[in-house]
Amino acid sequence: MERVKKRVLSTCFLWAAALVLSLSVPSKTAIVHAETMVYVTPTGTKYHSRICGNGNYTLATLSEALARGLTPCSKCYGSGYSPDPEPAPAPQPDPNPAPQPEPTPAPKPVKINKSSILLVKGQSAKLKLTNASGSVSWSSSKNSVATVSANGKVTAKKKGKAVVTAKTAAGTKTCNVTVEDPKLNMKKISLEVKQKKILKLSGCKHSVKWATSDSSIAKVSKGRVIATGVGTAKITAKAHGKKITCKVTVKKPKVEKVVLAKSSLRMGYGKWEEIKVRTVPADALDYYDISVKTSNASIVSASADNYDCLINLESKYASGKALISVSVGGISAQCSVTVAPDPVETLQLSDEFLFLDYPDGYTSISYEAEPYGAAKYYEPIWKSGNENVAIVKASPARGYANIQAVGEGETDITLTLGNKTAICHVVVRQ
Numbered sequence: 262m263e264r265v266k267k268r269v270l271s272t273c274f275l276w277a278a279a280l281v282l283s284l285s286v287p288s289k290t291a292i293v294h295a296e297t298m299v300y301v302t303p304t305g306t307k308y309h310s311r312i313c314g315n316g317n318y319t320l321a322t323l324s325e326a327l328a329r330g331l332t333p334c335s336k337c338y339g340s341g342y343s344p345d346p347e348p349a350p351a352p353q354p355d356p357n358p359a360p361q362p363e364p365t366p367a368p369k370p371v372k373i374n375k376s377s378i379l380l381v382k383g384q385s386a387k388l389k390l391t392n393a394s395g396s397v398s399w400s401s402s403k404n405s406v407a408t409v410s411a412n413g414k415v416t417a418k419k420k421g422k423a424v425v426t427a428k429t430a431a432g433t434k435t436c437n438v439t440v441e442d443p444k445l446n447m448k449k450i451s452l453e454v455k456q457k458k459i460l461k462l463s464g465c466k467h468s469v470k471w472a473t474s475d476s477s478i479a480k481v482s483k484g485r486v487i488a489t490g491v492g493t494a495k496i497t498a499k500a501h502g503k504k505i506t507c508k509v510t511v512k513k514p515k516v517e518k519v520v521l522a523k524s525s526l527r528m529g530y531g532k533w534e535e536i537k538v539r540t541v542p543a544d545a546l547d548y549y550d551i552s553v554k555t556s557n558a559s560i561v562s563a564s565a566d567n568y569d570c571l572i573n574l575e576s577k578y579a580s581g582k583a584l585i586s587v588s589v590g591g592i593s594a595q596c597s598v599t600v601a602p603d604p605v606e607t608l609q610l611s612d613e614f615l616f617l618d619y620p621d622g623y624t625s626i627s628y629e630a631e632p633y634g635a636a637k638y639y640e641p642i643w644k645s646g647n648e649n650v651a652i653v654k655a656s657p658a659r660g661y662a663n664i665q666a667v668g669e670g671e672t673d674i675t676l677t678l679g680n681k682t683a684i685c686h687v688v689v690r691q
Contacts (some may be wrong), residue, residue, distance in 0.1 A: 265297040286314040301331060310337040368392070373427060373434035375604045380407070380417035380610050381465075381503040382442040388413040390434060398428040420464060452479075452488035453515065454544065460484040460507055462498045470499040479509040491548060513548035516590030517541045521572070524596055528561065528576035530605035530638060536572040536596060540589050546570050549590040553605045557583035561598045576600040602638030607631040608681035615664065615687045617651060617675075622666030622689060625656065630678055636660060637677040647672035651687045681682055 295502045299308040300318040308326035312318045313334055323344060333342050369392040378386050388409070390397055399409045406421035415425055422444040427434045441467035450458050461484055462469050471481045478494040480487045486496055488511040496507045522537035540546050551565040553572050560581040572587055577600065585596040613628040630636050636659065643653045643662045650670035655662050664674055666689040674685045 270562060272421060299323050299326050301326055301329075305331070307332055307334040309334045313337055320394075353615060368431060371429055371432045371434060373386045373436060375436055377437040377439070378415065379439045379441065379501060380415070382417050382419060382440060383415055384501070384503060385416045385494045388415060388425060388427065388436055390429065393427075393429045393431060395430045400426050400428075401438075402426070406440050433644070441501065443469075443498070443503070443505060445498060445505050445507050447507055449510070450486070451510045451512060452486070452511050454488050454491065454548070455514075456488050458486045460498070461485060462500060462505065465500045469498060470650045471557065472497045472499070478511050513590065514542050514545050516545045516549065516592045519587060519589050519592045519594040521587060521594045521596050524594075526574070526596060526598045527631065528574065528598060528600050529569075530576060530634070532576045534574040534576075534598075536574065536585075536587075538587055538589070540592075545590055552588045554586050555583050556586075557581060560600050561585070572596075574598060602679065603632050603635055605630050605632075605635045605679035605681040608676065608678050608683045609687050610676060610683045612685050615685060617666035617687060617689045619663065619666045619669050619689050619691055622651075624664050625661055626653075626664060626674070626685060627661045628676055628683060629660075630681070644675045644677075644679040645672055646675070650689050 270680075281365045298320050299310060299322070300312055301321045301463045302316040302318055305316065308321070308323070308331040309318070313336055327344065333344060335342075346351045348588070371393050372391045374389045374391070375386070380386060388399075390413070399411060399413055401415075401423050402425075403423035404418070405420060406419055406423040407417050407425065409415050409425045413427065415436075415438060417438075417440040420440055422440070423438045425436045427436075441464055443462050446461045446463065447458075452458060460481070468482075471484060472479050473479055473494055473496055475492065475494040476489065477614055478488070478490045478492040479496060479660070480489055481496050484498070484609055486509060488509070491511050491513055494509050496509055498505045498507075508600040520539045520541070522539075526534060526536070528534055538546070538551055540549075546567075549627055550567050551570065551572070553563045553565045555561055555563045560577055560579055560583040562575045562577070563585050565571075565587075566573060572585065574585065576598075580601045581599075583598050583600070587594050587596070608628060608630050615624060615626070617624060621645055628636075628641070641655060641659075643655050645651055647670065649668045650667050650672040651664055651674065653662050653664050653674050662674075662676070665686060667689075669689055669691050671686065671688050673688055676683045
């Protein structure tokens with residue numbers, strides 16, 4: 262009976278101790294694992310689940326009993342019993358914990374600003390790494406195509422492809438480099454006005470922008486160059502930011518032939534004539550001046566009218582010939598000019614029939630000629646058909662002649678002026 266009382270008291274003591282421990286826990290919630298309690302004696306080698314036999318038994322934790330090397334009692338636990346290890350008591354939270362250091366963030370991945378670039382020979386581009394720590398080692402797979410400096414500057418050397426690599430302690434990054442070398446099929450061309458030429462840009466697969474420095478000299482559209490005026494201009498092809506130029510020289514059109522409206526000409530004294538000048542090609546006169554010269558300025562003078570494309574001729578008051586030479590762009594043509602008095606168109610005597618008495622018959626006769634000035638340039642030739650009847654002599658006053666009867670009969674008095682002849686019939690009576 263005494264043993265039962267002791268066992269009950271021990272159990273109550275254990276539950277009371279557990280209750281006290283739970284009430285003493287701070288306000289913060291914590292999970293406490295209660296250890297198994299066993300009975301031991303001060304000198305025993307066993308631990309018991311109850312008071313087993315004689316002796317002074319005290320309560321102890323199973324972990325304390327095991328730490329003393331005690332083994333389970335076969336009467337209390339049975340044969341073959343092996344105790345599970347007791348969980349360690351949960352640590353009590355520190356009411357004033359020390360501040361903990363911030364956790365180190367995970368490193369960010371290394372990035373490169375460009376994974377591929379397209380350059381034209383001679384151009385450069387800058388590559389940059391982000392999130393890279395420590396030194397960076399740059400290299401190119403083909404230095405003949407593209408080189409890279411220690412700070413990531415890529416320079417295009419020749420057409421081709423290369424891979425630029427950046428190595429860091431945190432990783433490696435690459436950039437594919439494509440180098441193009443665009444070229445024009447001609448660096449300079451020479452054209453005449455209105456002529457055309459095709460320019461082509463090779464070594465470049467992308468779009469090309471064409472431009473001209475002076476559209477009044479040369480225009481360009483998709484590489485097609487048209488000469489519009491005399492002078493020089495630059496045609497520019499722009500691809501990937503690089504400009505390639507071609508010098509265009511537009512010359513005056515070459516004169517193939519000079520044509521004059523007249524190849525020969527007859528002029529009277531003191532006359533003006535115009536000769537139209539044409540060229541082959543026709544627009545050559547837009548770019549060249551007309552030059553003219555005469556072989557005999559005392560017969561005829563000549564001057565050029567470049568505005569109206571004419572040659573102006575002025576005959577002098579002298580008979581003769583002169584050769585007029587007209588030159589345009591180094592090509593010449595000639596016109597032969599003959600200067601002579603204007604031909605007589607009409608010639609009329611003041612009398613066509615006269616009667617004279619013999620021996621004292623005497624009279625004067627006059628004439629009129631067209632054109633009016635013809636009498637100035639032609640010598641009048643008077644003649645009697647029978648000087649035994651009448652004779653005729655020119656008067657000092659131009660335009661007159663005197664007729665003298667010398668014998669009975671009839672005769673014709675004729676006047677020749679230039680290419681015309683007039684007749685007066687004279688009858689002499691006794």
